[in-house]
Structure formats: structure tokens, C-alpha cells
Amino acid sequence: MRTHALSNGPSNALAMAGLVVVSLAVLMATVSNARAVDIQEVTSPGGIKAWLVEDDTADLVSMSFSFRGGSALDPIGKEGLADLVASTLDEGAGDVDSESFRRRLEDQSISISFSNGRDNFSGSFKSLNRYLDEGIDLLSLALNSPRFDEEPFERVRGQILIGLSRDKTNPNAQGGKALFKTLFDNHTYSRPAGGTEESVKAITRDDLRQFVAENLTRDRLYVGVVGKITAEALAPLLDKAFASLPESGKPFEIPAVENIAGGELIVLDQDIPQSVALFAQPGIDRDDPDFYAAYVMTHILGGGGFSSRLTEEVREKRGLAYSTYSYLAGYDAADLLIGGVSTRNDAIATSLDVIREVWTNMATEGATAEEVNDAKTYLTGSYPLRFTTTSQIARTLAAIQYQGLGIDYIDQRNSFIEAVTLEDVNRLAKTLLDPDALTVVIVGKPEGVTPTGPAPVTGG
Amino acid sequence: MILKLHRLIFAAVAFLFVGSPAIAGIFNPETATLDNGMKVIVIPKHSAPVVTHMVWYKVGSVDEPQGKSGIAHFLEHLMFKGTPKYPNGQFSEIVARNGGQENAFTSLDYTGYFQSIAKDRLDLVMELESDRMRNLIIEEAETETERNVVLEERRTRTDNSPGSRLREQAMASFYMNHPYGRPIIGWEHEIRDITVEDLKAFYDTWYAPNNATLVIAGDVTLAEVLPLAEKYYGVIVARPLPEPVKWIEPTRLVSQTVELRDANVREPSWSKRYRAPSHIYDKSEHAYPLEVLSEILSGGSTSILYSALVVDQKVASSAGAWYWGDGRGPGSFGLYVAPAPGQSLDTASEAMEAEIERLITEGVSEDDVARAIIRLQDSAEFAKDSFSGIARIFGSAITSGQTIDDIEQWPERIGAVTVDQVNEALRLVLDTDIAMVNRLLPLESAEVEEPANPEEKS
Numbered sequence: 001m002r003t004h005a006l007s008n009g010p011s012n013a014l015a016m017a018g019l020v021v022v023s024l025a026v027l028m029a030t031v032s033n034a035r036a037v038d039i040q041e042v043t044s045p046g047g048i049k050a051w052l053v054e055d056d057t058a059d060l061v062s063m064s065f066s067f068r069g070g071s072a073l074d075p076i077g078k079e080g081l082a083d084l085v086a087s088t089l090d091e092g093a094g095d096v097d098s099e100s101f102r103r104r105l106e107d108q109s110i111s112i113s114f115s116n117g118r119d120n121f122s123g124s125f126k127s128l129n130r131y132l133d134e135g136i137d138l139l140s141l142a143l144n145s146p147r148f149d150e151e152p153f154e155r156v157r158g159q160i161l162i163g164l165s166r167d168k169t170n171p172n173a174q175g176g177k178a179l180f181k182t183l184f185d186n187h188t189y190s191r192p193a194g195g196t197e198e199s200v201k202a203i204t205r206d207d208l209r210q211f212v213a214e215n216l217t218r219d220r221l222y223v224g225v226v227g228k229i230t231a232e233a234l235a236p237l238l239d240k241a242f243a244s245l246p247e248s249g250k251p252f253e254i255p256a257v258e259n260i261a262g263g264e265l266i267v268l269d270q271d272i273p274q275s276v277a278l279f280a281q282p283g284i285d286r287d288d289p290d291f292y293a294a295y296v297m298t299h300i301l302g303g304g305g306f307s308s309r310l311t312e313e314v315r316e317k318r319g320l321a322y323s324t325y326s327y328l329a330g331y332d333a334a335d336l337l338i339g340g341v342s343t344r345n346d347a348i349a350t351s352l353d354v355i356r357e358v359w360t361n362m363a364t365e366g367a368t369a370e371e372v373n374d375a376k377t378y379l380t381g382s383y384p385l386r387f388t389t390t391s392q393i394a395r396t397l398a399a400i401q402y403q404g405l406g407i408d409y410i411d412q413r414n415s416f417i418e419a420v421t422l423e424d425v426n427r428l429a430k431t432l433l434d435p436d437a438l439t440v441v442i443v444g445k446p447e448g449v450t451p452t453g454p455a456p457v458t459g460g
Numbered sequence: 461m462i463l464k465l466h467r468l469i470f471a472a473v474a475f476l477f478v479g480s481p482a483i484a485g486i487f488n489p490e491t492a493t494l495d496n497g498m499k500v501i502v503i504p505k506h507s508a509p510v511v512t513h514m515v516w517y518k519v520g521s522v523d524e525p526q527g528k529s530g531i532a533h534f535l536e537h538l539m540f541k542g543t544p545k546y547p548n549g550q551f552s553e554i555v556a557r558n559g560g561q562e563n564a565f566t567s568l569d570y571t572g573y574f575q576s577i578a579k580d581r582l583d584l585v586m587e588l589e590s591d592r593m594r595n596l597i598i599e600e601a602e603t604e605t606e607r608n609v610v611l612e613e614r615r616t617r618t619d620n621s622p623g624s625r626l627r628e629q630a631m632a633s634f635y636m637n638h639p640y641g642r643p644i645i646g647w648e649h650e651i652r653d654i655t656v657e658d659l660k661a662f663y664d665t666w667y668a669p670n671n672a673t674l675v676i677a678g679d680v681t682l683a684e685v686l687p688l689a690e691k692y693y694g695v696i697v698a699r700p701l702p703e704p705v706k707w708i709e710p711t712r713l714v715s716q717t718v719e720l721r722d723a724n725v726r727e728p729s730w731s732k733r734y735r736a737p738s739h740i741y742d743k744s745e746h747a748y749p750l751e752v753l754s755e756i757l758s759g760g761s762t763s764i765l766y767s768a769l770v771v772d773q774k775v776a777s778s779a780g781a782w783y784w785g786d787g788r789g790p791g792s793f794g795l796y797v798a799p800a801p802g803q804s805l806d807t808a809s810e811a812m813e814a815e816i817e818r819l820i821t822e823g824v825s826e827d828d829v830a831r832a833i834i835r836l837q838d839s840a841e842f843a844k845d846s847f848s849g850i851a852r853i854f855g856s857a858i859t860s861g862q863t864i865d866d867i868e869q870w871p872e873r874i875g876a877v878t879v880d881q882v883n884e885a886l887r888l889v890l891d892t893d894i895a896m897v898n899r900l901l902p903l904e905s906a907e908v909e910e911p912a913n914p915e916e917k918s
Contacts, residue, residue: 055507057505057506057507057844057845058841058842058844058845059841060841060842060845062845099762099767099771102760102761102762103762106759106760106761106762106831106835107762107831107834107835108838109834109835109838109839109842126842128838128841128842151771155770155771155774155800158777158800158801159777159778161801162727162777162798162800162801165726165727166726166727168726169723169724169725169726171620270724271723271724272619272620272724273615273619273620274612274615274616274619274620276620304561307549307552307553315609316549316605317605318605318608319604319605319606319607319608319609319612320608320612321609321612322609322610322612322613322616323616342612342615342616342620343612344611344612344615374553374556374557377557377558377559378556378557378558378559379559380559381557381558381559381560381577381578381581382559382560382561383559384508384509384510384559384578385510385559385561385576385577387508388507388508388510388576388846388847388848389845389846389847390845391845
């Protein structure tokens with residue numbers, strides 16, 4: 001799933017101990033900016049563009065690439081198509097069958113993998129330099145002439161079906177599907193990206209071929225490369241991998257979401273001791289002038305890095321949860337502010353009450369100057385930590401291009417955050433945060449909550 | 461405060477030895493020992509102006525007093541609460557305000573604390589970390605609130621997940637005597653009973669410089685770090701540590717099957733766990749061959765088990781093996797399989813057993829060993845790519861009784877493994893009926909409902 005390169009996902013929601021806001025001026029030095037990452041724009045003879053960062057720490061090359069267009073394009077009734085393509089693209093290509101293909105990858109420690117989000121289809125490649133030519137050959141084969149033979153197709157589909165069946169008792173998986181179904185009603189985003197057992201069974205090998213032909217095209221491609229390689233050496237490899245792809249694909253447009261359902265409370269009944277709750281309300285567009293104010297505000301509300309208000313109120317003061325968080329999730333046709341909390345069944349209602357109070361309080365009273373300052377020094381100071389592995393940097397390079405942020409974005413990004421003022425944050429909080437707009441999905445046996453309607457049918 | 465449950469440990473071990481050490485001279489660690497006995501390991505890596513600073517204590521759940529399971533992990537949570545100098549959770553505030561990310565983890569054999577931060581803030585985190593090595597305040601009210609957090613963590617990790625509950629119960633049976641059988645997070649009733657005094661005593665016993673290893677990976681050198689290490693950590697007085705208990709597992713005479721049927725299980729799975737030597741326990745000469753064996757059986761989709769059970773026989777949707785030999789105590793070797801759609805658990809597990817029988821008889825081939833060795837050695841180069849990954853490799857190895865040479869020479873030692881050694885280790889570990897089978901199953905009465913799903917078609 002694509003989120004903004006900036007979003008604070010739950011994965012970096014660090015579990016912190018208590019926060020008492022005491023100023024320590026001595027230690028409040030301004031955090032130095034990231035050393036500028038030196039990005040070269042490489043254009044191959046065949047016209048493929050990529051951003052390159054040279055890094056000779058290890059004798060390897062990481063590449064990340066992304067095509068615009070993902071599971072939102074799955075045909076009705078064939079949900080899970082993009083996902084199935086992602087899982088079978090490395091299962092044989094050209095005159096190399098699945099077994100030989102995988103063996104050539106594994107014997108040379110070359111990793112090629114694909115994944116899909118709602119809005120894009122991505123790949124990642126990593127190889128030691130001594131196998132690089134062979135790695136690019138295999139990548140080129142996979143992208144340009146995947147076989148989708150019956151054996152790997154049925155095998156992988158079987159694995160996906162088992163996974164979908166397992167998901168039926170996975171509270172996070174079920175909760176996520178129900179949340180999107182509820183929020184987006186009949187929009188394409190309401191459909192499960194991984195499909196349902198029924199829809200996955202309906203997919204044919206021709207569907208896979210059609211998806212590749214229509215969507216893996218040069219005009220939708222963004223490439224980031226990091227490692228021990230020069231621009232001169234990279235250019236021909238880019239051509240080998242991507243230049244033979246069709247220039248353009250089938251045009252598409254994902255209609256903007258007009259209405260995000262607010263105020264719903266859905267309960268999915270499952271016999272587990274701890275209720276898993278996910279909640280969301282409308283977020284903010286990446287291009288909105290207030291995006292960075294929202295980013296800082298969301299960090300104060302429930303971001304990782306230090307005790308957010310959610311963590312402070314739910315975890316530190318009351319011991320109601322191990323983890324609670326919020327983050328901005330941006331999609332091409334909708335924007336969300338998503339959060340989550342897990343609490344024992346007889347106290348989940350209290351957790352949700354506390355969270356609504358945090359929401360209300362931030363909207364009405366706003367943040368303090370110190371909170372805004374601390375959030376800004378954290379967000380700017382921790383930015384270099386995102387540039388510590390080649391694959392991580394390659395992903396960031398591809399994402400920045402995808403989002404149209406410009407090659408100087410990494411250098412400028414901290415100044416956008418530094419420009420956010422307390423007034424910006426509080427004005428934004430007032431207009432954005434709406435506890436009544438929160439739609440909540442709870443999976444478990446929650447006590448003391450009243451659903452607003454029946455659980456949606458999401459398949460599975 | 462993350463907690464590494466057993467599965468995560470295996471993942472970490474896979475990283476340690478599949479995704480890790482290096483051809484000699486690759487990591488080039490610089491080391492020193494402070495006068496108080498604290499070890500210092502610096503692994504320079506200059507690709508970004510950041511450092512990962514870690515302090516590893518050689519104390520894990522194995523060191524807990526009987527009846528106090530979970531205390532090592534509980535204490536790890538409380539380490540973020542405060543000291544006289546930095547009370548009330550200021551530690552985390554200060555780290556965050558300086559752009560640092562931090563966390564901690566508790567394992568069977570060790571407890572670790574880390575911060576990743578801009579290199580010019582290293583001084584700061586060293587001051588903070590050294591302060592809480594000696595000056596932690598453990599206070600009643602905070603402990604009570606944190607106890608509830610730990611109980612919620614237990615629900616998230618274990619109680620809500622049938623697979624985790626089965627694993628917890630299985631481990632308790634697999635180890636007859638060794639405290640590896642205790643859950644790291646602790647049994648619920650014991651978490652509830654741990655007192656402030658228990659926690660203070662545990663802290664005072666184990667949190668000492670002579671029981672700690674400082675590991676820093678990043679844009680620094682030992683020459684830069686050592687004066688800071690001496691200034692902050694070097695002034696803490698060493699204390700006598702308890703004599704480590706030499707836990708020995710008695711000879712196991714019985715095979716065992718543990719089975720959990722649960723309404724929240726939709727797809728069955730099977731695993732089998734064997735005793736095995738580790739790098740420092742029992743017949744440790746088999747440890748490197750067992751690492752190679754695990755790679756041959758389970759390293760990728762062209763491995764023996766995936767090829768046989770998933771691709772060729774089509775009875776399984778997943779199949780593989782693991783080897784864990786990196787702890788202070790006994791090792792284990794495991795097999796796992798989950799059936800393909802329409803196949804029964806018995807069909808899949810019998811196919812696994814048959815494949816193992818075949819391997820015991822025929823052995824693996826010279827070519828299998830050669831391919832696995834190349835992949836394992838290649839992984840050493842990939843390991844240089846991550847700051848925190850490098851620091852973890854060193855920290856976990858040192859606190860589990862291995863040495864820097866064990867890490868630096870790992871590629872050569874793997875490269876020296878022969879097919880005869882692999883087959884000897886294979887037969888030593890797997891050619892026995894004495895093992896534990898885990899079966900995770902849906903309720904017997906469960907019928908899989910396929911809801912008609914008209915909305916999906918609209």
C-alpha cells in the first residue's frame with residue numbers, strides 16, 4: 001500500500017514511556033540537517049529516466065521502481081488481480097521456466113520482488129555487483145515476457161487463497177477491509193486489494209497477461225537506484241530492463257472519492273480477549289498548502305518518535321493499550337487520517353472515549369508551542385535515519401518522483417516542516433479534526449459500544 | 461519496547477546467520493574493554509551521518525527467578541520511566557526532540573536498548589543511556605499502570621493469536637528443565653504478581669557495566685567513541701554478578717504431540733521441533749553444518765522442502781525448516797508445513813516426514829551444499845547495508861556467548877563445511893523419534909462458510 005513518503009505509519013510508532021512536558025533548554029540544540037543526498041538524474045539512450053544515488057558501502061545495487069496504477073484498476077469481480085500478478089511475475093519468463101528462473105535468482109542471491117498498492121504497482125531489485133548483468137537480464141525477462149505458466153499460477157493462487165482464508169480470523173486484516181468498505185462505499189477503494197476467495201478464483205492467466213500489457217508501461221514508470229554503480233554503467237541496464245516496455249497503456253482514471261462515510265461504528269464479532277479497533281476520518285491532500293501543518297499535527301496526535309497525545313492518554317496515564325497511533329494515509333483519489341488501538345474487550349469503549357476526547361481537545365484547544373517545536377525538531381532531525389539502507393533510499397527516490405515532488409525535495413523537505421507555525425497547526429486542527437467524522441471498526445467482543453449499523457460484507 | 465517472541469528470535473537468527481556476518485575484514489569492528497569490564501564494539505559505516513547506539517545486557521528471560529516470569533521484559537518497559545536526573549519519561553522526550561528513534565527488546569538471553577540518531581548527538585544518548593544503567597527509579601504507581609500495558613501487550617502478541625498460544629504452550633513442554641521453556645513476556649498470573657521490590661532486585665542484580673556491551677554502528681570510529689564511553693559508562697562501578705546457572709536439559713525419552721483446536725484457526729498447520737546442538741551448547745561442531753542444512757532445506761523456493769512438497773507433490777502451500785543455534789542454551793531444529801487448498805494436514809505432514817526419511821537415507825548432495833554455501837556467503841555482503849542490522853549482529857552474538865571472531869570468520873567457517881558434515885548433522889538431529897509435533901487446527905465442528913457475496917459484484 002502506498003502512503004506518503006512522509007507518513008508516520010504504525011510501524012514506526014515507537015512504544016515510549018511517560019511524557020511529562022518539561023523543557024530542557026540545554027539539550028534543545030537545533031538538530032543538524034541531513035547531509036544532502038546527492039541525486040543524479042540519469043536518462044538512458046533509450047529514454048528511461050532514473051534517479052541515482054551512488055553509495056559504495058557494499059558491493060551491490062538496489063533498485064526500486066513503480067508504475068502508476070494498482071489494485072484500484074482490478075476489474076469488478078476480479079479483485080486481487082494486481083496482487084496475483086505481483087506474486088507470479090517472477091515465476092518464469094521468456095524461455096526460462098519457473099523452476100529455472102527461481103534457481104538462477106537464488107543461486108546468484110539476486111532478489112526481485114513485486115508488490116501492489118491501490119494506486120501503483122512496484123518492484124524492488126537487489127543484487128551484488130558480480131551478478132548484476134544476469135540480474136538485470138532476469139528482471140527484463142520478468143517485466144517484458146512473463147510466462148504465467150499453469151503450474152506456478154495455480155500454486156501461487158492456492159497460496160493466496162490460503163492467506164485469504166487465514167485473514168478471516170485475523171482481526172487486523174478483517175478490520176482493515178471493513179474500514180475501507182465502510183469509508184468508501186461503492187468507490188473502487190472499497191474493494192479489498194487482495195481480493196476475495198471468490199474473485200481470486202475467477203482470475204485467469206489471460207487476465208494476468210492483460211494486466212501486464214495494459215499497465216506496465218514506460219509512461220507510468222518511476223525508477224530509483226542506489227548502490228555501487230555510476231550513471232554511465234547504469235544507463236544501459238535501464239534500457240535492458242525497461243526500454244522494451246510499451247510506451248503507454250490503457251488510459252484510466254480513478255474517480256475522486258466524493259464522500260467518505262463518517263461517524264459509523266461497526267463491530268465485527270470475533271471471540272478474542274482483546275478488541276482491535278481501527279478508525280479513520282478524512283485526511284489532507286499531499287498538495288494542500290496545509291499538508292505540512294497536518295503532518296506536524298498528526299505527529300503530535302499519534303505519531304511515532306516520542307509520546308504522542310494518544311500514547312500519553314491511552315497508554316501512559318491509563319494503561320489501556322500497548323500501542324495506539326495515528327498517521328496520514330494519502331491515496332491518489334482520497335486522503336485519510338487513520339488510527340488504531342487494541343484494548344481488552346471490557347475497556348475498549350474507554351479507550352475510544354479517550355481517543356475522541358484527544359481529538360476534540362486538539363481541535364478546540366490546539367497544540368502547545370512546545371509540542372509543535374518538539375514535533376518539528378523530531379521530524380527534521382530524524383529525516384536522515386530514512387537514508388540508512390540502499391533499498392530504503394531507492395524506495396524514497398521512486399516515491400518522490402511518483403509524487404511529483406522534484407529532485408531537490410530531499411534538500412528542501414525539512415524547511416517545509418520548519419516553516420510550520422503553532423498557528424498553522426491549530427488552525428488546521430480546528431478544520432481537519434472532527435471526532436464526529438471518525439468511523440470506527442472494532443473486531444472482537446467489545447463491551448459498552450453500540451454499532452451504528454451491521455458489519456459490511458467484505459468477502460474474504 | 462518490543463519483545464522478541466520465539467518466532468521473532470528465529471527471524472533474527474535467520475538474519476544473523478543468513479543475512480549476516482562477513483568475509484573476514486568486512487565489518488572491521490574496533491573493540492575495547494573499559495576498566496569496569498564493559499565491552500565496547502564500534503563498527504564504522506560512513507554512508508550516512510548517523511549512528512545506531514546500543515547497550516546490550518547479558519540478561520534475558522532465562523535469568524528470571526522461578527515464579528517471576530516476564531520480569532526481564534517488565535523491567536525493560538520501566539527503564540523508560542525515569543531517573544533523578546531525567547525523571548518522568550524525559551529520556552524519550554529528549555531523544556525525540558533531537559531527532560532520535562529508540563526502542564528496546566527483551567529476548568531469552570539478552571535485553572537491548574538502542575537509539576538511532578544524528579552522529580553529533582551520540583554524546584547525548586550515551587549520557588542518557590549510562591544514567592539509566594545505574595539510577596533508575598522504579599515507582600509504585602507507574603509500575604501498576606505499566607503492568608496493564610504489559611498485559612495488553614501479552615493479549616496482542618499471545619492471547620489474541622491461536623498460533624502464539626500454541627507456541628507458548630509447546631515451548632513449555634519442549635524444554636523439560638531449561639528456562640527457555642518460559643514465555644519471555646511471562647505467564648499472566650506471574651506478570652500480575654511481580655512487585656516493585658522484585659523489579660528493583662532484578663535491576664540491581666543485572667544492570668551493571670560488567671554485564672553490558674556497548675555496540676555502535678555508524679559514522680564514527682573507536683577513537684572518537686572511547687573517550688565518551690569512558691566518561692559516561694567508565695565511571696559506573698562494576699558489581700559482582702551471580703554465577704550463571706548451568707542449565708542442562710536431561711535426556712528426553714518421549715516424543716510428544718501438542719495440539720490446539722481453536723475457533724479462530726481457519727487453516728491448519730504443522731511443525732516439528734527437534735533438539736539440536738547450538739554454537740556453544742552440546743556438540744557444537746555440528747552448528748555450522750546445521751546452518752548449511754537449514755539453508756539447503758529451506759533457503760528460498762528452490763530449496764529441497766519447497767520444491768518437493770509445494771511444487772512437485774502439490775500437497776503444501778508452504779514448507780520449510782529452521783535452525784536456532786545462537787543462544788546461550790540448547791539449540792533446536794524445526795520443520796513446518798501447511799497444506800495446499802483441498803489437502804489435509806495429515807497428507808501434508810506425512811509428505812514432510814517421508815521427505816525427511818528420504819534425506820536421512822540418501823543424504824543431501826555435494827551440489828546442494830555448494831549452492832547453499834555461496835548463498836550464505838553472499839548474504840554477508842548484503843549485511844553491510846544496514847546500520848541497525850550490523851549492531852544487532854554483534855550485540856546478540858556477544859551476549860549469547862559468541863565472539864567477534866565467530867562473526868568475522870563466519871563466511872570461512874561456513875565455506876569449510878563439507879557434505880559429509882551436513883549429512884552427519886542431519887542424521888544426528890533428525891534421525892530420531894524423540895521430537896515434538898505441534899498441530900494447529902480449526903474446531904472439529906467448524907464448517908467453512910462461503911458467504912454469498914453480492915456486493916462484491918456490484
